[in-house]
Amino acid sequence: MTDVPVSRIRNFSIIAHIDHGKSTLADRLLQATGTVEDRKMKQQFLDNMELERERGITIKLQAARMLYKDQAGEEYVLNLIDTPGHVDFSYEVSRSLVACEGALLVVDASQGVEAQTLANVYLALEQNLEIIPVLNKIDLPGAEPERVIQEIEEVVGLDCSQAILASAKEGIGVPDILESIVHLVPPPRDTVKEPLRALIFDSYYDAYRGVIVYFRVMDGRVKKGDRVRLMASGKEYQIDELGVLSPHQIQVDELHAGEVGYFAAAIKAVEDARVGDTITLANSPAPEPLPGYTEAKPMVFCGLFPTDSDQYEDLREALEKLKLSDAALSYEPETSTAMGFGFRCGFLGLLHMEIVQERLEREYDLELITTAPSVIYRVTTTAGEIFEIDNPSQLPPATNREKIEEPYVAVEIITPEDYVGTLMDLCQTRRGIFKDMRYFAQNRTTLVYDLPLAEVVTDFFDQLKSRSRGYASMEYHFIGYREDALVKLDILVNGDQVDSLAMIVHRDKAYSVGRALVEKLKELIPRHQFKIPLQASIGTRIIASEHIPALRKDVLAKCYGGDISRKKKLLQKQAKGKKRMKSIGTVDVPQEAFMAVLRLE
Numbered sequence: 001m002t003d004v005p006v007s008r009i010r011n012f013s014i015i016a017h018i019d020h021g022k023s024t025l026a027d028r029l030l031q032a033t034g035t036v037e038d039r040k041m042k043q044q045f046l047d048n049m050e051l052e053r054e055r056g057i058t059i060k061l062q063a064a065r066m067l068y069k070d071q072a073g074e075e076y077v078l079n080l081i082d083t084p085g086h087v088d089f090s091y092e093v094s095r096s097l098v099a100c101e102g103a104l105l106v107v108d109a110s111q112g113v114e115a116q117t118l119a120n121v122y123l124a125l126e127q128n129l130e131i132i133p134v135l136n137k138i139d140l141p142g143a144e145p146e147r148v149i150q151e152i153e154e155v156v157g158l159d160c161s162q163a164i165l166a167s168a169k170e171g172i173g174v175p176d177i178l179e180s181i182v183h184l185v186p187p188p189r190d191t192v193k194e195p196l197r198a199l200i201f202d203s204y205y206d207a208y209r210g211v212i213v214y215f216r217v218m219d220g221r222v223k224k225g226d227r228v229r230l231m232a233s234g235k236e237y238q239i240d241e242l243g244v245l246s247p248h249q250i251q252v253d254e255l256h257a258g259e260v261g262y263f264a265a266a267i268k269a270v271e272d273a274r275v276g277d278t279i280t281l282a283n284s285p286a287p288e289p290l291p292g293y294t295e296a297k298p299m300v301f302c303g304l305f306p307t308d309s310d311q312y313e314d315l316r317e318a319l320e321k322l323k324l325s326d327a328a329l330s331y332e333p334e335t336s337t338a339m340g341f342g343f344r345c346g347f348l349g350l351l352h353m354e355i356v357q358e359r360l361e362r363e364y365d366l367e368l369i370t371t372a373p374s375v376i377y378r379v380t381t382t383a384g385e386i387f388e389i390d391n392p393s394q395l396p397p398a399t400n401r402e403k404i405e406e407p408y409v410a411v412e413i414i415t416p417e418d419y420v421g422t423l424m425d426l427c428q429t430r431r432g433i434f435k436d437m438r439y440f441a442q443n444r445t446t447l448v449y450d451l452p453l454a455e456v457v458t459d460f461f462d463q464l465k466s467r468s469r470g471y472a473s474m475e476y477h478f479i480g481y482r483e484d485a486l487v488k489l490d491i492l493v494n495g496d497q498v499d500s501l502a503m504i505v506h507r508d509k510a511y512s513v514g515r516a517l518v519e520k521l522k523e524l525i526p527r528h529q530f531k532i533p534l535q536a537s538i539g540t541r542i543i544a545s546e547h548i549p550a551l552r553k554d555v556l557a558k559c560y561g562g563d564i565s566r567k568k569k570l571l572q573k574q575a576k577g578k579k580r581m582k583s584i585g586t587v588d589v590p591q592e593a594f595m596a597v598l599r600l601e
């Protein structure tokens with residue numbers, strides 16, 4: 001089917017909490033429509049990045065076009081637009097939902113609604129999408145579809161009379177899902193005659209063809225060879241290759257309103273074709289871009305330093321290359337007195353940060369020291385100047401500061417009732433401001449708190465999971481800056497102030513954090529031939545101190561006489577156990593020490 005009428009197109013996405021079965025269901029739909037032959041079926045076609053597969057999470061969204069003949073024998077084009085399942089990428093989720101008219105809400109029938117599901121359903125409702133509830137995993141003995149349906153109706157306020165009971169694993173309910181997509185999801189608006197407006201919902205970098213842009217035509221039509229303009233960046237390109245995703249790329253000559261496809265136009269970096277930007281024709285542009293474009297803004301920052309300073313140039317090159325495929329990553333050179341040359345990098349959130357670090361080490365073979373994550377603080381000086389800092393070491397001295405403001409997020413947690421106490425305690429110790437608590441079916445509760453983002457990026461999520469034995473889920477979004485009594489906590493190792501260990505903390509917590517931090521560093525920094533004092537200070541005032549006693553025995557003392565082979569063996573053994581270290585003055589500090597602040601609880 002080449003020139004498909006708009007009335008025969010259905011664009012939809014799948015909204016699901018991690019592990020509720022989104023990828024498995026997507027695979028089933030591709031199989032059931034014959035889009036991918038069974039024997040060619042690689043497990044979980046849509047999640048194809050190696051890291052994604054390993055972590056079992058969807059990071060990048062992609063798309064697949066399926067042909068489906070309904071029970072009445074009419075043929076339809078179904079475009080499935082995948083969405084990432086993590087809060088760090090919620091802007092991308094919102095853009096991919098704009099590209100759809102409907103969504104399957106997949107909920108694990110043995111679990112129930114989770115925070116992330118809820119966040120995405122709200123995004124879909126905002127876009128007026130038709131939402132089809134699918135109760136997945138009904139093959140499990142613990143499945144309670146009736147309870148979960150009640151929960152969806154109560155919590156989301158969605159009519160579930162047409163909910164589909166399914167098992168993506170066993171293929172149960174798949175034909176019903178396909179019929180519902182065709183008959184419940186509305187077709188796109190027929191705006192083929194209007195000037196071209198297409199929405200970018202994803203892109204990736206290809207070393208040979210340049211950036212491959214995934215888009216949905218909202219109005220008008222686009223042809224191979226067209227000169228297009230990206231309305232936010234203002235840049236213009238000629239389309240070299242145009243196609244659909246089936247899910248392999250298949251070239252076509254033209255796509256019109258309602259269709260989903262990709263193009264290549266020798267675009268050098270993904271930041272030149274950002275998600276949310278509008279594509280129009282250069283010679284007859286649309287008067288207005290599509291609404292809702294914003295540039296993804298880094299929220300979390302950390303320093304990246306090579307353990308071996310000779311790798312600085314390699315690190316720069318690796319970041320440059322990664323940036324080609326990751327518009328949300330930011331970096332600039334940073335010089336630390338303690339750590340030497342490195343980069344200050346900005347990320348959308350903690351998961352994004354971990355992914356970048358892992359890729360740098362794995363794909364570029366770099367050995368890095370990462371400093372603890374920080375957020376952007378807004379500082380007002382006594383002279384009335386206002387500026388933002390993403391590194392605690394940039395904070396001006398207390399005498400020059402009028403106030404410090406920090407970013408706050410609204411956090412929504414869904415948890416079984418048993419863990420409400422411990423989770424409220426967690427929020428309270430993280431300076432949370434209680435907002436709301438609601439009970440719903442089967443002893444589950446939602447908690448809403450306003451929290452400083454800085455408290456959320458320091459292992460809040462891990463704490464939430466461990467305190468609730470994995471049962472609680474959370475979601476957060478930025479709500480603005482608020483002033484608080486914040487101070488800079490400095491750490492001195494062997495008398496040297498280590499800028500990469502400095503942090504900004506609330507005045508009331510400074511003593512306990514300072515004490516806990518020096519105690520943790522005492523555990524983490526190995527003994528040396530000399531005694532190492534460890535101190536925490538605010539300004540010139542020392543608030544906590546410890547010391548690491550000198551090493552008395554050295555490993556060679558065991559070798560009586562000059563047994564050279566034994567000596568070699570021992571030295572080898574020692575080298576093997578050598579950890580990733582950075583020398584600060586004469587002290588070797590291991591990677592874990594820079595992350596000690598994340599392990600205080």
Ligand SMILES: Nc1nc2c(ncn2[C@@H]2O[C@H](COP(=O)(O)OP(=O)(O)OP(=O)(O)O)[C@@H](O)[C@H]2O)c(=O)[nH]1
Pocket residue numbers: 016017018019020021022023024025047056057058085136137138139140166167168169170
């Ligand atoms: N018993 C049963 N297991 C299922 C069913 N659907 C999916 N699973 C299993 O549930 C786990 C998670 O499924 P995925 O499809 O990877 O979940 P997902 O929602 O795509 O997860 P993310 O990609 O992390 O968002 C896998 O081990 C699947 O085999 C089902 O209908 N029944």
